[in-house]
Amino acid sequence: MELGLVGLGKMGGNMRQRIRNAGHTVIGFDHNPDISDAKDLADLVGKLTAPGQPKVVWVMVPVQAIDAVINELAELLSPGDIVIDGGNSRWTDDTRRAAQLAEKQIRFVDCGVSGGVWGLENGYALMCGGDAETVKTVMPIFEALKPEGEFGFVHAGKVGAGHFTKMVHNGIEYAMMQAYAEGFELLEASEIVENVPEAFASWREGTVIRSWLLDLMVNALEDDNHLEKLRGYADDSGEGRWTVEAAIDLAVPVPAIAASLFARFSSRQEDSPAMKAIAAMRNQFGGHAVKG
Amino acid sequence: MELGLVGLGKMGGNMRQRIRNAGHTVIGFDHNPDISDAKDLADLVGKLTAPGQPKVVWVMVPVQAIDAVINELAELLSPGDIVIDGGNSRWTDDTRRAAQLAEKQIRFVDCGVSGGVWGLENGYALMCGGDAETVKTVMPIFEALKPEGEFGFVHAGKVGAGHFTKMVHNGIEYAMMQAYAEGFELLEASEIVENVPEAFASWREGTVIRSWLLDLMVNALEDDNHLEKLRGYADDSGEGRWTVEAAIDLAVPVPAIAASLFARFSSRQEDSPAMKAIAAMRNQFGGHAVKG
Amino acid sequence: MELGLVGLGKMGGNMRQRIRNAGHTVIGFDHNPDISDAKDLADLVGKLTAPGQPKVVWVMVPVQAIDAVINELAELLSPGDIVIDGGNSRWTDDTRRAAQLAEKQIRFVDCGVSGGVWGLENGYALMCGGDAETVKTVMPIFEALKPEGEFGFVHAGKVGAGHFTKMVHNGIEYAMMQAYAEGFELLEASEIVENVPEAFASWREGTVIRSWLLDLMVNALEDDNHLEKLRGYADDSGEGRWTVEAAIDLAVPVPAIAASLFARFSSRQEDSPAMKAIAAMRNQFGGHAVKG
């Protein structure tokens, strides 16, 4: 089938390639003319001419740019056409955007995409939300992008369910990474354990905790046995925060995911204002030594 | 080589089989005479007669029985012989037992064993501690037990390092399970997500969170889409508690692992005394309604 | 001075009384005509006739009713008049409402109010936000409401700072209550501690943890030594959730406050979906017994 693809960055560029490899037609647009197949969005929409299918445009741009693209597409597309948002949108924005497009009878599917640098070769895990009919229409594109085999794609539910599911995936990821990280620190702190990289490597077979993240951790420890080349500093990408916020909205206790998020916040502080306050109170009541 | 194996329960029985399958001689002892190869420990030790190797006895009994077995072996074995503790011992007990046996010049190796019901077929992940010479001597047994391939065994360090590493493995397992569990609850709580089992299944390919535990979770959700047949009740096996205690000893922050442990504690309470106290205070200061 | 007061419920009614006791004029409006001094908002505004002062209207209604009241006041008041929102508003709503009123040159002050059932007698702790000039204008009302003495009032900063500060106050309250609650449960669980109510009572003098909340806890334990008459069930009022959300926005780690919030969420669950997932995974990998 034929697809318009807006945004040809690290993710979008590889996705165009993978979809084309599957035999589909992709008209891509990017602000960088060297890689763009169209000179603007109007041009892209004009080039979608496949008979017997609605125009389908996949939006793969940074979150702060999504609304602008969707506003423009709302003017360019026709009733029955389909917009897919594959960016890192918050699920609550999906509902809003779907309603906006629905006013023009344009259909909307949200799609969380996982895959990073391996996606082109191994496929992208896709989690989408929308009505069944629309998802069915764009299914050939999902089939092209997803990994081979049984897994790697889900139609999770209504509009927003795709990004919600992807967000929860990332929340789980935060806590799994924190699990290995705490284990690493504990092994490193022990005087009797002398071979932490090999301990991690050994876990790759026969254990309950084997996983792809473990494999990555083993790779990292092979290069740098004590991770001495790294600083203990971790950004967070938004989805971890949204996961905890969603949990608060829904009154779901998420202590491990929240702990993982807070650990990242702490990792970025030069000094902790909270712990200054602890030091101050201790100093007041007990004459405990403080460090100025 | 030749091995004495004390304890032929669910774990020990299968381990005897796997070691024999690898071509080694195993004299097993169990209180159940139907499965035992020796009538008591003295008989077992007497039957270890392979020339040119020290007697090696693997102890695979419940934690509360380990000291009794080791006390008896201390009397039966000779200088240079080797005791391997493959039970769920706390690492601090290893040091004590190694010292006790060292008084008789009996050598000691601790070995954490993971594998459960799949061990016989797929191999047991082994994490051991002790001096290099002793570990080398019993290596053929470790080779027989471990999974095929590069991974599944580590000589992690000094005496105690095996059980310490296995304990940390279990601590990581607690937090990984909690990660998936929190994600499950969040997806279930969302009104827009309609297909939680398929969302979990989709994650098996192309995602950062694919793992063996995820596979198990997918299996469980296939049988029981909303886990309605289960109560939210989880025991803990000791290693999770020890992990947090070790972290406290070593001043290592383990918020995600501790959260996972506390969640299990809470799961076993009919009602929470702490939350009664919260209710009591709220009632006192604000006339908030309480539930009697 | 003269004040219009919208909302004469449990809080508003007592506040009217306390302000009148201080010698000010209060025109109150409530949907209950038996206690209202005006028949509607227009009537209330019409009755504010004090010369030489702008009309000042204090809104003390449930959060879901605030916007409707403010919309109406925006039509009734004149440039230079002042609206005070004393309800449990989220600080982000203050900014929005202040902007809305500013379009008509009506001034806005937000004010978090603490005090509950003791407020009439002992005074209400007030935390307000707004520009200095406006706060100064309504200061006589704040003086009337606040407790006697040096403390109990703060002009915390810009519009929103009052509700933000009140929200943080409540977040701290959550974690303090959780602190006592965990201590209570621990003492109750100990076999050697036989006198938990007296232990709590003893802490009222000479300790680091003496506080008003402790006093309340002592009262509760006097009536019901083991809190057997209560269920461990605690609602949350919104501010606890907002505190954690604000912390996430600002990348501030708040592990103790979040733990307190999650404990309340858990307290309201019949069964924990997350712990069902833990039980399911444990059952899959180890044949651990589960409770159906």
Add this chain to the structure above:
Amino acid sequence: MELGLVGLGKMGGNMRQRIRNAGHTVIGFDHNPDISDAKDLADLVGKLTAPGQPKVVWVMVPVQAIDAVINELAELLSPGDIVIDGGNSRWTDDTRRAAQLAEKQIRFVDCGVSGGVWGLENGYALMCGGDAETVKTVMPIFEALKPEGEFGFVHAGKVGAGHFTKMVHNGIEYAMMQAYAEGFELLEASEIVENVPEAFASWREGTVIRSWLLDLMVNALEDDNHLEKLRGYADDSGEGRWTVEAAIDLAVPVPAIAASLFARFSSRQEDSPAMKAIAAMRNQFGGHAVKG
């Protein structure tokens, strides 16, 4: 009555003074001869000659010195005499020491003491454990030490209950301090809140969170509005760790107390090994930038 007091440091010295102020006889011993009333323990015991009462010796020495003192007292005292351990002992050590002394029919009371630098003037909060008869015998000393009024003393239960109760007190203290600390950081992080020290001060009247710790925090903020003179570094004294360990033993969830303890651990790290592991995994899977 007459009391032997071993250890005349910051705590013991002031306690001697306060007990003497109440009209009792105190023979103190300290390694520093300038302040000691006896030249050694034997001399101290020899000087306890009051007729009609058992010899009573209060041990107020650092934890690592307690066993040595008790071993010596076990030889010097007679059946019916009483040893009080007022140090920062772990409750599990109390049981052991009581059993050791019971072999010689010497009685034992454990007593957790709170008070710090204000104790001499305001009294020491006391939490003791032991049998009722023995506690009654030494009650005049407790009366002398405790604050005036109804509170500040509890006979909490069996031997060990005193130190257990004091330990829980300190665990509560950790989480209360963390509560204020998190609130402080959140207020400081907000752009709309401009007056954090005054916000804290305002809470001293009319709020749910007023407490002695709040008073201390207010003092600290008066001297140093943003705590700029302090580093966010906090030691922990042992009781916080023991509280979490006791909770683990008793399967009591203590998420807020544990979070507070872990925050202190983190505060003492130059860099976090766990967060290095997070950075390493992120780098592996996504090419996320890391800081070397």
